[in-house]
Amino acid sequence: MAHYLTNLDTIFARIDDRRDEVASLTSELIRIPTVNPPGDAYTVCAELIGERLRGQGFAVEYLRAAGALGDSDTFPRTNVVARIEGGGPGPTVHFNGHIDVVQAGEGWTVDPYAGTVRDGRVYGRGACDMKGGLAASIVAVEALLAQCRDFPGAIEISGTVDEESGGYAGVAWLAERGYFSPPRVDHVIIPEPLNKDCVCLGHRGVWWAEVEIKGRTAHGSMPFLGVSAIRNMAAFLTRIETELCPRLAQRRTAMPVIPEGARQSTLNFNSLHGGLPERPDEQGFPAALVADTCRLVLDRRYLVEESAEEVRGEIVNLLDDLRRERPDFEYGIRELWSVPPTMTPEDAPLVRALDEEIERVLGKQPRHIASPGTYDQKHVVRIGELRDCVAYGPGQLELAHQPDEFIEIDDMVDSAKVMAATTLRLLHGSPA
Numbered sequence: 001m002a003h004y005l006t007n008l009d010t011i012f013a014r015i016d017d018r019r020d021e022v023a024s025l026t027s028e029l030i031r032i033p034t035v036n037p038p039g040d041a042y043t044v045c046a047e048l049i050g051e052r053l054r055g056q057g058f059a060v061e062y063l064r065a066a067g068a069l070g071d072s073d074t075f076p077r078t079n080v081v082a083r084i085e086g087g088g089p090g091p092t093v094h095f096n097g098h099i100d101v102v103q104a105g106e107g108w109t110v111d112p113y114a115g116t117v118r119d120g121r122v123y124g125r126g127a128c129d130m131k132g133g134l135a136a137s138i139v140a141v142e143a144l145l146a147q148c149r150d151f152p153g154a155i156e157i158s159g160t161v162d163e164e165s166g167g168y169a170g171v172a173w174l175a176e177r178g179y180f181s182p183p184r185v186d187h188v189i190i191p192e193p194l195n196k197d198c199v200c201l202g203h204r205g206v207w208w209a210e211v212e213i214k215g216r217t218a219h220g221s222m223p224f225l226g227v228s229a230i231r232n233m234a235a236f237l238t239r240i241e242t243e244l245c246p247r248l249a250q251r252r253t254a255m256p257v258i259p260e261g262a263r264q265s266t267l268n269f270n271s272l273h274g275g276l277p278e279r280p281d282e283q284g285f286p287a288a289l290v291a292d293t294c295r296l297v298l299d300r301r302y303l304v305e306e307s308a309e310e311v312r313g314e315i316v317n318l319l320d321d322l323r324r325e326r327p328d329f330e331y332g333i334r335e336l337w338s339v340p341p342t343m344t345p346e347d348a349p350l351v352r353a354l355d356e357e358i359e360r361v362l363g364k365q366p367r368h369i370a371s372p373g374t375y376d377q378k379h380v381v382r383i384g385e386l387r388d389c390v391a392y393g394p395g396q397l398e399l400a401h402q403p404d405e406f407i408e409i410d411d412m413v414d415s416a417k418v419m420a421a422t423t424l425r426l427l428h429g430s431p432a
């Protein structure tokens with residue numbers, strides 16, 4: 001038996017003792033309304049995490065992404081990175097949690113920013129996505145440190161901003177400055193809410209584009225004198241509906257994406273607008289005009305088996321076909337956002353370590369999954385060029401961004417044990 005394992009039972013007991021503390025830390029984090037957009041209260045939240053960890057002996061850095069997308073003196077993009085060295089050389093295990101939450105929206109039966117604890121759950125915006133996961137990782141590491149400080153290597157915990165809006169002032173900004181690259185960091189765990197028995201290997205790719213169909217205006221009583229951008233857009237939408245969507249539904253992936261419905265290529269019409277600007281408060285009739293423009297924003301999610309060029313190509317081909325078939329069909333296309341799919345190999349050290357420790361703590365086989373949507377792993381992999389990164393954390397993904405979002409305290413405690421044990425296993429580089 002590897003010698004570090006002798007500590008595990010005591011560390012698990014220490015995590016059980018901290019059950020109330022995991023819940024209260026989650027509540028404390030929820031009570032800071034880090035709503036994004038606009039990116040409120042980031043500094044206060046970063047300092048709560050940073051000062052707590054400083055008290056545990058961590059070296060703490062506050063890193064404002066000055067000048068990055070969204071950063072201003074009113075809404076500073078403040079990230080926190082905390083690091084503690086062990087007793088000798090070794091690898092670094094890093095826990096990264098985003099501190100921002102999406103707005104509360106309607107339909108709540110509890111105060112979204114009170115951090116209410118009830119029936120073994122903590123309620124509030126961000127409870128599951130992902131302040132509960134962040135709290136679990138902090139308490140996991142604190143329990144580990146209370147038991148041993150002479151581990152090889154180092155442990156880091158970061159709280160980063162703007163994940164909900166792409167992570168450009170958060171993980172991407174830090175990755176550009178070497179915070180997510182070897183030799184500084186070797187393994188990165190992102191405690192997003194993907195269920196305590198699941199290891200999330202990666203996510204599908206994203207390709208967003210705006211297609212504009214251009215027409216020519218005329219009097220609405222004589223539409224034959226103009227070119228209706230809306231009719232030409234309708235022709236394009238029909239092609240997508242009848243040709244592209246059925247094709248995408250056939251395109252299955254080897255990625256273990258959950259839910260099952262997302263285990264294929266998908267396309268969403270994000271927005272569509274043609275003709276005169278929408279003005280619901282306007283009195284009277286709109287002017288009688290043929291629409292000279294119509295714009296569509298497409299949200300295409302794609303698979304490791306596809307490339308961004310192919311995804312773009314099949315949209316452009318449909319448009320070019322229509323240009324040949326319909327007189328006066330004119331279009332422009334603008335790429336808005338592109339993120340390649342990412343998937344960490346199932347035999348990566350971090351995945352194997354999590355597998356072992358999930359089985360130890362929960363007594364069941366872990367599931368390997370992939371996320372339908374993208375998250376900060378993309379920046380760690382692409383910019384940091386660090387492959388050993390996955391998401392693992394407590395909570396149900398289905399509750400994220402919903403009213404009455406909550407997290408089970410039991411799930412936080414269990415996943416904290418998995419995180420602590422995984423950290424020790426990786427630091428000791430031991431296959432046990």
Ligand SMILES: [Zn+2]
Binds near residue numbers: 098129130163192193
């Ligand atoms: Zn999240």
